[in-house]
Amino acid sequence: MSEGFTGQRSRGKDSTMTTLTLTGDPAETDLLAQAVFVTADADRGAALLLRTTVTLRRPAAEVVSARVLATAHGVYELSIDGRPVSEDLLSPGWTAYGQRLTYQGWDVTALIRDESFALEARLGNGWYRGDLGFGGVKACYGERIGLLAALEVRYADGSLQVVATSPAWSATTGDVVANNLYQGQRIDARRRSAAGPVLAVREAPFDRSRLAPQVAEPIRRHEEIAPQRVWTSPSGRTLIDFGQNLVGWVRAHLEGPAGTEITLRHAEVLEHGELGTRPLRNAAATDTFVLSGQGLEQFEPTFTFHGFRYVEVTGWPGPLDPAALTAVVVHNDMRATSTFACSDPLVERLVANSVWGQKGNFLAVPTDCPQRDERMGWTGDIAAYAATASFQFDTADFLHSWLLDVASETAVEGHVPVMVPDVMRYARLDGPPPFPEIGAQAIWSDAAVWVPQALWRAYGDLDRLAVHYPLMVAHLESVEPLLSPTGLWDQGMQLADWLDPDAPPDRPWAAKAHPGVVATASLHRSAAFAAQAARLLGRDPARWDALAARLRSAFREHYVTRSDETLRVTSDCATVYALAICFGLLDEDEQRSAADRLAELVVARDHRVTTGFAGTPFVTWALSQHGHLDVAYRLLLERGCPSWLYPVTMGATTIWERWDSMLPDGTINPGDMTSFNHYALGAVADWIYQVVGGIRPAEPGYRRVLVEPAPGPGLTWARTTYDARVGRVTTSWRVEDGLFRLDVTVPDGVPADVVLPDGTRHEVVGGTHTFTSAPARPR
């Protein structure tokens, strides 16, 4: 480890590369202050190469350490004498660039071998200047891409040398002749040997007040997947199946005559035996590689990404060799924290689909989908999914980084926008927006509270909670004035139970659940957690307690009716009962009646799913916690459409946006919003981990664990692991010969309450323990 700064070893192939842990301290800002933000004019499609030759003041042998800090408008890759400074990709990622632009840092000591070397950056359009948003928005943040970078070399005698971007750098273009996140990338290898045009480098306006250290893990390559099948489609096209709907790109190695042009088109599904590209809308998702004819050549389009399982290849010289193509999976480098296995392979696949959905959509920001002309940080999607996500991966830094942007966009907009970064605000600057302005929305804007709530539960980090608290306050303060005199949030448009399967395909907001019920209940959940957070942080919770109480009593007065035997919530559908139960709007004795009605509704619809974004994460919880575990299991295990397992029976390898993104006859849903990689409806995985698997935090951050696995009809065993910050928790249960047998492992020194299906409770501290019980609580 070199001196002066600390870093995390990259997990990449070259173990000498180190991504620095940044702090934003003066040593970093002072170094960046020596750099000038530079740009050069090139054709908009082409990647820009910015370069300088570094001449060391002292012999290379006297270099003790060297680090480089950098950021860009656009996305960039830095190299020293052609060797990448790290395996990080698409840096600086995507933040609310107008308010927060992150810089990255790497220890490059091991790359400095000579007294003179080239320091070079390759810059692509990325989110800054590429297409962004489904309204055809281009160059959302600005017309010019550019770089800010500073290399600091420390010598044995303690002296420092700094080489930073300035107009003295040189610029040209290279082999990337077109690059765009949605459209794809064109690489012309003939340009690798030829010198590109000499472009003038100049200083460009740059607001340094936005600079902030990168908080999230970098974006990296992960799995590499070989083609599973290559065949010719009915129309004569060459298709490849990688066997998994994934996010990233295809790397190619091949040899062929100069000028040979290979085109790869990507899609998530096939329709009528051909590539199903209609759901991509205006994203061409097409990469083109032009050969130079100079022997074996490699192409890897790192300035784009695609959501795909299938690729159509044209122009291949000679018979296609599948070994020449590799799908590369790309996402932020979060720690994977869960495993799950059980007796039903379809449920295992559903859970795996949720994990793949997270991989594909935790790329720079938590996105709705990774493939079409959208890929936005839709806040409602992560509001629904944050708890699940935080079981599957350590999301603390990734989501914290995004929440910083939620806060800054909220400060600009006056409410929590439905997408962060808020691309629509920029779209509006250019003319009529692609859709009407949407103000604060239940669930979507509630992400400002629900995401910190999920993080608090998973990681128990009070300092982070304190950082997020003002955002919670901003959200509640922006919505409070929108309440009706009744105290309900029942005015204005709501996305609410988005994608209720009973809504028409072209009207996804037209759900059964009354929008006021959904909005008032959701806001109650937010106010209640804000009050809890205030208590934890030693602040005055009175205002949020009062708001929660007002919402609760309005909800009960206007939306709940009771007779002796029954309880009804307005609009009488699964979602409204799930929310009323899970968000604390009912008294103890009412919850069972509400759950009974919920169970009736689920049974009446033959255990098909009837909920959208709002109800889906909560419906199984509401059932299992109030005496209807068996109904929750049947709902989970149903295979007919719509259900969680229906997509699995159709071969899904990720969670779909719609319950029927693919119709039973194998055609794609006719709606123009049909993704096959949308995690929100996969939020049931949280219930699978925490109720079927039975691993829950008894205290935030799992400092005390609750182990309460709940076996139900249809599963005979389940094995779950969760790598909490305190260590690994494992549960493994089996029902055999009428007995439930459970093995539990808890990290050393960590207390756990083990609750068995027969209702008995046992306390253990660390270690592995075995229990047996009757498989169900006596009624």
Ligand code: BGC
């Ligand atoms: C997105 C959703 C999002 C919704 C809200 C869609 O286009 O893909 O996931 O939350 O719009 O309007």
